[in-house]
Amino acid sequence: MPVEIKLPQLGESIHEGTIAKWLKKPGDRVEKYEPLVEITTDKVNVEMPSPFAGVVKELLAAEGDTRAVGSAIALIETEAASAVSAGGAVHAPAADAASGPGRGPAGSDESPAPERAAAAASPARASGLRLSPLVMRLAQEHDVSLAVLETLHGTGAGGRVTKEDFLKYVAGRAGGAGGTPDTAAAGPSAPGKGMTAAGDELVKLTPIRRAIAQRMAQSKREIPHAYGVIEVDMSAVAAWRDAHRETSKRDGPAPTYTAFFVRAAADALRAHPFVNASWTDDGVVVRKAINVGIGIAIDDGLIVPVLRDADRLSLTGIAAALDDLIRRAREGRLGIEDIQGGTFTITNPGVFGSIWSMPIVIPGQAAILATDAIVKRAVVRDDAIAIRPIMHLGLSFDHRIFDGALAMQFLNHMKTWFEEFRDGR
């Protein structure tokens, strides 16, 4: 039966060889160890002896061909018995074909410790809770008691509650999932990964989408949100805008509603500094600067350029700064300094028709303001029906930092500012 002659490993780090000259041709008889072919490599040139006795059946490479070590270069018709030893003789069962002389099977030294540690831990689980230093810290940060931890489903070694198990629990809790944490996993849920129906399409996440997703999830996970809404009569502002439509164009960009929102917010933030703050474990950091971020919708998603020191600018100044920021945002020309350092954010879903929103607080801030659509409504004034442009002003806030009373004070401050707006403010 024919056996393959393989190009031998002629030296350490040699991976290929070139057929220089065949010393036998098909039909020729070759004895065991008789020279069969001349091979050149970049280290050594050799005359390769045939490992078998037999008749050359076929040459699988031509003179001048380069072949990888271990590839078949010829077939020899042998007496059956001698066939077995060929390829197997060269390589030890576990050895790498490309390894050099003296290199035996390379075993990696797997530490047996993790298995042992896990095994040792299992009995401990039965008698007590096994929590890593990290999980303990997270539990503290999220106000999760040991009693609750004990009920959590652990997927780690020996049933240990891992970081992932813990975070999953916290996410479920913030989302208002009812029932005990243990059953949450078993409850009905949206089709998870891997469960797609015919016609479903997977849209891969862009970096900006991924970033937004991560920030939103983090915010909801970590910040206990609460909400306040107030109704604002925008007549005074609307009237001023109408009156100044022509003249303000001449002086520069006309203040948009957004400019008014920023001006009013800056004023209210000055009066109620706790709304311009950050939560930390050590305490609430009340920010000195009032840097207002404006949520802007762009192609991919959302971007929040920051108008710095909004309390130091006049309405006109704010209008100009906003104009510049928004233009650059739409053109994709914002720099890193334009999007960092925000202490408060305003979002304007009103432009899309929303009359009541509950936006998500940006991590590191205390609150986010939503200005919904200004809609003409019938309202009661002096016990008579009047038509007024009404806007709902909503504040989503971090309930750790302040409570509903302050939220309403803040919103009322802005309401008063809008409703008492006069020239020169």
Add this chain to the structure above:
Amino acid sequence: MAIGKPKTAPPTRHEALGLSADHLLDMYYHIALARAIDERMWVLQRAGMVPFVISGQGHEGAQVGIMSAVDRERDWLVPFYRDLAACLVKGMSARDLMLGLFARQGDPSSGGRQMPAHWAHPKHKILSTSSPVGTQYLHAVGIAYAAKLRKTREVCVTSIGEGGTSQGDWHEAMNFGGVHKLPVIFMVENNRYAISVPIRLQMAVDDVAERAAGYGFPGVVVDGSDVLACYAAGAEAVRRARAGEGPTLIECKVERLTAHSSEDRQEKYRPTDDIEAARSKDALVVFKHYLEQVGVLDEARYTALHERIKAVVNDATDYAEAQPWPDPAGVTRHVYFEG
């Protein structure tokens, strides 16, 4: 009465040395066997059946000559990687050597743990050696010191290439051997190339033997292709050692007939005429010639001897190849004393 006076032929060289025809045949057999094993090892490597070979072709005459002068049971050998012939004479078998080449379980040198040519055998008092060159010379003087202290009358033969004589350990050993007049034979197999580094870049002296004087004992130079000269030098060195007269450095001028190892291509650094000239100084050829001259080796004997050698080499190859691989589960054994 016979016609003419009785003719006593002058003693032949070997007879003058106290060697019989049987001794000569034994020596020739070992040289030829060593060569045949060595050549087969290269064939196996080139055929892709073993990964590596390093050999002593061209050194056999010197090794066999000197080792024939030692007591194969009592004395010690601390070899280096070209000493295949010396190990054969000392008592290792062709099978033992092939087991090392194939790195199989049952390899007496190292159980497949070391590269080939790191010959060792506790029963034959061949010390296990490593790859860093020269360290073995210090072990040899330690063995010799113990022999002297324990009064065992053992002699320790150790060998090295001329390149190894540049190592610090070599000099420290020579010095110590001289200081204590140790029963050691310092053999140097000078083939003029340390892999590719020629001797002119290795040392400032013409003969390594010159250095012995600096350490307080004799150094002799012998032609490695002249087996009987090597034997004579060995016998004298053994005598000195056993008599407590101290070490002898025997420098054997030999030829390296092959490249350094299967990894090396000597045409890159060694002139062709140098390689060709080496063949003319092959002890196997020169000694055969002598044996024929003195009527010890005729064609029939030659053929029979080489048939026997071929059978031994084939047996050793087939045997070793068929042995099992070492068990990976055993990789952690013998780091420390067991049992």
Add this chain to the structure above:
Amino acid sequence: MPEMRLLDAIRLGMYEEMKRDERVMILGEDVGLKGGVFGATDGFYAEFGEARVLDTPLAESLIVGAAVGMAANGLIPIAEIQFSDFIYPAFNQIVSEAARMRYRSNGGFGCPITIRAPFGGGVEVHGGLYHSQSIEAFFAHVPGLKVVTPYTPYDAKGLLKASIRDPDPVLFLEHKRLYRAIRGEVPDDDYIVPIGPAAVRRQGTTLSVFAYGQMLHETLQAAGQVAGEGLDAEVVDLRTLRPLDTETILTSVRKTNKAMVVYEDNRFLGYGAEVSALIAEEAFDALDGPIVRVAGLDVPAVPYSDPLAGAFIPTAAKIADAMRRLAAY
């Protein structure tokens, strides 16, 4: 029971073995006529003779290499390296030869040698950069070697005898500051302290401190200092560095839940790294605080001038401070 210094215990251990077994011999620089630069072999030359108490040429590789050969041919050599700082020329013989002889010969040959070397520094030692080094990290790394360093005179004699009788190569490190500073009771009889087990020198509950050599001494002082503050330190003497007594270490950590390693050697990649890794890997659940290493500075060895030496070496005060910080975690 006689009380003696660490140095005397070492001398006694060698003496007893030399008398007991004629195969035992000593070789090194100045070991014979002078009796050793520290006096460790004082009187041996007269009693045992020049052949067995051998003054070698000035060549460290020779000292260990010849010992390897002697051990192969029936002797049991004790090779003395005069200062651990000078061991490097012998590094090849120790690592490539002595440590591997058994493994590379598949059990055919062994290497029953003991290599003794004084190590360590400090203000009192005045050794400077080349007479003060710690070298255990280089050698405890090597499979095939054993590394031992006694603290008490009792251990010194017992461990040295065990080392001499051990069929494998043992590096026996003697802290030179302890030579004359530590006194203890040493029985007359032929006892052995087995190579391997660590020793709990002080039981405690607040935290576990693992140390050896002079640092063991400093650590015990520190433990005494903080005891008055309600800090109850457990102090473990790692007298065998390889093979390491993992059992005792882990048991201690599981009890106190806080771990510290103190060593005089350069901090980075020093012996403490192995102990820390071991504890982190196998007693992670038991830890109530990070594993702390208190060690020598990462500068090339102990400088000569007193203030510089003082800055290098961990003292009882520095160790006590570290204990307080760990306890407060």
